[in-house]
Every structure is written in C-alpha cells, then in structure tokens.
Amino acid sequence: MLSRFHAQLLILTISLGVFASVMSTSMLVIAFPDIVRDFGITETTLQWRNLLFYSLFAVGLPFFGILADRFGARKQFLLGMALFCLAAMMSGLVQNWTGWLFFQSLQAVADSMIVAAQSPLIRAAFPQEKIGWAFGWFGAVLSAAMLTGPALGGLVIEHLHWTAIFWVLGAFGLLALMLAAAFLPQMMPGAEAAACRERKIPWLGLTSMLALVLCGSVLLLHGFDVALGLLTAVALATLIWNERRAGGAALFPREMARNTVFLTAAVRVFLLFLGVNAIGLYAPTYLRSVQGLGADTVGLILLTQALVALLAAGSAGKLADRWPYRSLGVGIGVSVISSLLFWFADAVSFVPYFFLIFFLIGLGSRLTMPAQNKIALLAVPPAETGSYMGVFQMLQFVTGAFAATLFAGMSFQMLIGVVVFCQVGAMLTIFWKPSRPLKRPTP
Structure with a gap:
C-alpha cells in the first residue's frame, strides 16, 4: 500500500510531464505576434504550426497508447520527456521558420508519447480505490498549468525574449524526467506484457x-x-x-466495438468536451464584445474556473472513488446549470453573475472528469489500457478543432443551446444500463 506522501509524489511525477506540455501551449499563444514578426511570416502561415502540432498530437495518442502497452509506459514516458526537452530547447535556438516548425512538430510527438503513457502509469501505480483520487490531483496539476502558463509567458516575453519560453519548458521537462527516472514504478511483468509485445505496430x-x-x-x-x-x-x-x-495491425482496439461501457464513456466524453471547448473558445469574445467587459475583468472571470478546479481536485477525486456515477451525474448537472445561466446572460449586465457562471463551470468540470476517467479506465482490459485510453484521450482533444469549425458563425445563444443539448445527452448516457456496473474486467 502506498503511503500518502509516496502517492502524492507519484501523481506529481506523472502530472509534471503533462504540466509542461499544457503550459507550453498557454505560454506560446501570447508569443504568436512576436513569432510572426521575427520569422517574417503571416498569421495564416503561423496556423500551419497549430495544424501540424494538434494533428500529430491527436493522431499519436492511440498509436503511442499501443506502444505503451507493447514496450512499457515507463520507458515511453522517459523517452517522451527526453524528446520533449530536446524539441523545446531546439525550438528556442533555431533561427528560421522551417526549422522551428520541425521542432514544434517533434514536440507534438513528444507530448503525445507523454500523455498516452499517463493512464497506464496511473493504473499500474494506484489501487482501484485510489484511481479517482489520482485523476483528481492530475486535473489539479493541469489547472495549475492553465493558471501559471499565460502569466509566466507574459513575464518571459516582457523581460527576456519569446524564445526563452522554451528554456523554461525545457527546465520543467528536465525536472519531470529526473523525477520519473527516480520514482516511476516498473510496468506490467509476466504474461500480460508478453501478450502485448506480440501485437503488431499499426x-x-x-x-x-x-x-x-x-x-x-x-x-x-x-x-x-x-x-x-x-x-x-x-x-x-x-x-x-x-x-x-x-x-x-489495427490502430484501434479490436474488441472496442463490443465494450459498451467504454463506448458509452467515449461518447460521453466527446459530448462533454465539445461543450467545454465551445465555451472556452467563444465565451471570452462574447464577454468582451457583447457584454463590454474589459480584458482584465474577463481574465479574472476565466481565472475563477481554473481556481475552483484546482481547489476542488482532492475532494472530487475522493467522490469519484466512492460514487463514480453519482459524482459524474452531479458534475454534469452543475455544468447544465452554468450553461442555462449563460443562456439568459443577454438580459444581465452584472459582473458577479459571470463569476458565478465560471465558478459553476469549474466545479462541474472538476466533479465530472475524475469519475469519467475512472469509469473508462476500469472498463478496459489492463493489458490494453494504453490502447483504449489513447482513443479516449484523442476524442477529448479533437473536440477543440471540431468546436472551432462547428460553432463558427453561430450566435452565442445558439451555441449555448447546442452545448446544453450535448450536456443533456451526456447525462442520459449515465442511465443507459450497460454503463452502470463499475468493476475491473477479467483480462
């Protein structure tokens, strides 16, 4: 049995690699105007960085999930962190657009390796009754990355140069690499590992x-x-x-279509993240353009969501371990309430009203995600954790691009209507009978 300190150290180690990846995105967005100027490119050309980065990252998740099962998640995490450090530091050194684009693409591959190894590592390191807790604190570390990334990126750009962002990221990556080498447990010995090694690379x-x-x-x-x-x-x-x-050599697990618990969780996470990303993409513009709020006020309102997610992480994880479906249902219910409040926002010009909305968004998200991840994780065979959860994570991340195209040109009220529809659809999946049992399947 892990001591509390050892458990916290393990989840910090696993999370720190993903922390650097998430923070790199939030830090770099602030530097986009400087990148356009220094490389002498247009904003349209810069979009090729985002297109390549997110495509390589998303597609790599199921692929590297398979490799994590086949060769070991610990080895992949260490290799991914080493590649991340190299790509980040070279991105800070290279002096031309083509070279920078190449190393950013390499960083996307490294990010995909790291994130795909996360679920097998959590499953191997924590007992079933602590998995929700682990995912709760994992979410807290990501919330911390969202909080610190923009501020730290702004400080670096203001006092140094935008390329120094990558030296900061490299330092975080190096710390994560050293902690992982010291503390991550060895993975899955015996017959399960041998069976995984026989799977062909797709x-x-x-x-x-x-x-x-x-x-x-x-x-x-x-x-x-x-x-x-x-x-x-x-x-x-x-x-x-x-x-x-x-x-x-299939990219997706052969038995996935027959795993109704996992498929239900996958549909649910797609619907939930579609709503989360839609609001995240378009709410700031709505608050500034329609409500007439200043950029500093909008920033503080958005900060509320991340702060709540950070503070509620431990409690939400414990609830997910005790009552996963109840925690999931309450979290989705809170999210629906926040969306309904947004529906009536045109009639309100009261700033605390929007603080309340984003407080509820943060609370709903934090209650939902540990339970959702635990349900999906325990629905799949231990030997194929990486393969299944790579697909699960891919669905989460592709919703960002999907939301950007689906909701473009919609009125904000219509967007909220679609979000509520998605959230209610996700709620209904909880009551679908095949998704009710939560037990470890026999491998």
Missing part, C-alpha cells in the same frame, strides 16, 4: 489516420479542393480497410 493505420486528419483540416480551413478531397477519401478508405482486415 504503421499503416497511423499514416492513413494522420493523412485523413491533415487533409480534412485543410479542407475545413481553406475550402474544397479536388486533389485534397481525393486524398482525404483515399486516406479514409485505407484506414477503414486496415482496421477491418483480419490479422492486420
């Missing part, structure tokens, strides 16, 4: 999925093009053929 599935995401994203951003349309169709057909053929 190179064709990875290539076709990446081509599908890249070509599809360019089509959405720049309009239809015949050549890109054909490439997208070929990539989709290749991916389907690869996943269906007998004896092939």
Whole structure:
C-alpha cells in the first residue's frame, strides 16, 4: 500500500510531464505576434504550426497508447520527456521558420508519447480505490498549468525574449524526467506484457489516420479542393480497410466495438468536451464584445474556473472513488446549470453573475472528469489500457478543432443551446444500463 506522501509524489511525477506540455501551449499563444514578426511570416502561415502540432498530437495518442502497452509506459514516458526537452530547447535556438516548425512538430510527438503513457502509469501505480483520487490531483496539476502558463509567458516575453519560453519548458521537462527516472514504478511483468509485445505496430493505420486528419483540416480551413478531397477519401478508405482486415495491425482496439461501457464513456466524453471547448473558445469574445467587459475583468472571470478546479481536485477525486456515477451525474448537472445561466446572460449586465457562471463551470468540470476517467479506465482490459485510453484521450482533444469549425458563425445563444443539448445527452448516457456496473474486467 502506498503511503500518502509516496502517492502524492507519484501523481506529481506523472502530472509534471503533462504540466509542461499544457503550459507550453498557454505560454506560446501570447508569443504568436512576436513569432510572426521575427520569422517574417503571416498569421495564416503561423496556423500551419497549430495544424501540424494538434494533428500529430491527436493522431499519436492511440498509436503511442499501443506502444505503451507493447514496450512499457515507463520507458515511453522517459523517452517522451527526453524528446520533449530536446524539441523545446531546439525550438528556442533555431533561427528560421522551417526549422522551428520541425521542432514544434517533434514536440507534438513528444507530448503525445507523454500523455498516452499517463493512464497506464496511473493504473499500474494506484489501487482501484485510489484511481479517482489520482485523476483528481492530475486535473489539479493541469489547472495549475492553465493558471501559471499565460502569466509566466507574459513575464518571459516582457523581460527576456519569446524564445526563452522554451528554456523554461525545457527546465520543467528536465525536472519531470529526473523525477520519473527516480520514482516511476516498473510496468506490467509476466504474461500480460508478453501478450502485448506480440501485437503488431499499426504503421499503416497511423499514416492513413494522420493523412485523413491533415487533409480534412485543410479542407475545413481553406475550402474544397479536388486533389485534397481525393486524398482525404483515399486516406479514409485505407484506414477503414486496415482496421477491418483480419490479422492486420489495427490502430484501434479490436474488441472496442463490443465494450459498451467504454463506448458509452467515449461518447460521453466527446459530448462533454465539445461543450467545454465551445465555451472556452467563444465565451471570452462574447464577454468582451457583447457584454463590454474589459480584458482584465474577463481574465479574472476565466481565472475563477481554473481556481475552483484546482481547489476542488482532492475532494472530487475522493467522490469519484466512492460514487463514480453519482459524482459524474452531479458534475454534469452543475455544468447544465452554468450553461442555462449563460443562456439568459443577454438580459444581465452584472459582473458577479459571470463569476458565478465560471465558478459553476469549474466545479462541474472538476466533479465530472475524475469519475469519467475512472469509469473508462476500469472498463478496459489492463493489458490494453494504453490502447483504449489513447482513443479516449484523442476524442477529448479533437473536440477543440471540431468546436472551432462547428460553432463558427453561430450566435452565442445558439451555441449555448447546442452545448446544453450535448450536456443533456451526456447525462442520459449515465442511465443507459450497460454503463452502470463499475468493476475491473477479467483480462
């Protein structure tokens, strides 16, 4: 049995690598105008960095989930952290756009390796009754990254240079690497590991999925093009053929379609994160443009969400361990209330009203996520934790791009209506009978 101190040290070690990844995004957004100026590029050209980064990251999650099962999550985490340090430091040294784009793409691969190893590490390091607690504190560390990233990035840019951001990230990465080497447990010995090592590496599935995401994203951003349309169709057909053929190296777990508990959790997390990302993308603009609030006030309102998520992490994790479905239901209910309050916001010009909304958003998110992650994690065979949870995490992260295209041009009130619809749909999945049991399946 882990002591409390050892358990906290383990989750801090696992979280710190993801902390550096999340903080890199929030820090770098502030530097985008400086990057455009120093490299002599346009803002449209800069979007290629985001397109490549998020495509490589998202597609890499199921792929590196398989590799974590096959070769060991500890080894992958260490290798990912080493690659992250290299990519971050080289991004700070390189003097041209092409080189910088290459090392940012390499950092995306490293981030994907780190995040995909996180769930197998938590499952290996913590007993079932502590998994919700672990995910709760994992979420707290990510909230801390969201809180400190913009402020730290602003300080670095103001007093040093934007390239110094990558030296800060490299230092965090190096600390995470040293802690991981010292404290992370060895992974899954015996028959389960041997079975995982026999699984083929899905190179064709990875290539076709990446081509599908890249070509599809360019089509959405720049309009239809015949050549890109054909490439997208070929990539989709290749991916389907690869996943269906007998004896092939599938990118997605073969038994996933029969795992109703996991599929229900996957649908639920897609609906929930679609709403979270929609509000995160468009609420700041609404508060400034429609409500006429200043940038500093909006910043403080948004800060409320992250602070609540940070402070409630431990309690939410304990609730997830005791009553996962109840905790999930209450969290979704709180999120629905926050969205309904946003629905009536046009009639309100009272600043504390918006603090209340984002307080509820933070509370709902924190109650929901540890329970949701625990339910999904315990629904899958231990030997395929990385494979399944890589898909689960991919669904979380692709909702950001999906929300950006789906909700573009909508009125904010219509957007909130769609968000409420998604949240109610997620709530209904809790009452679907196959998703009710929460027990460890027999591998």
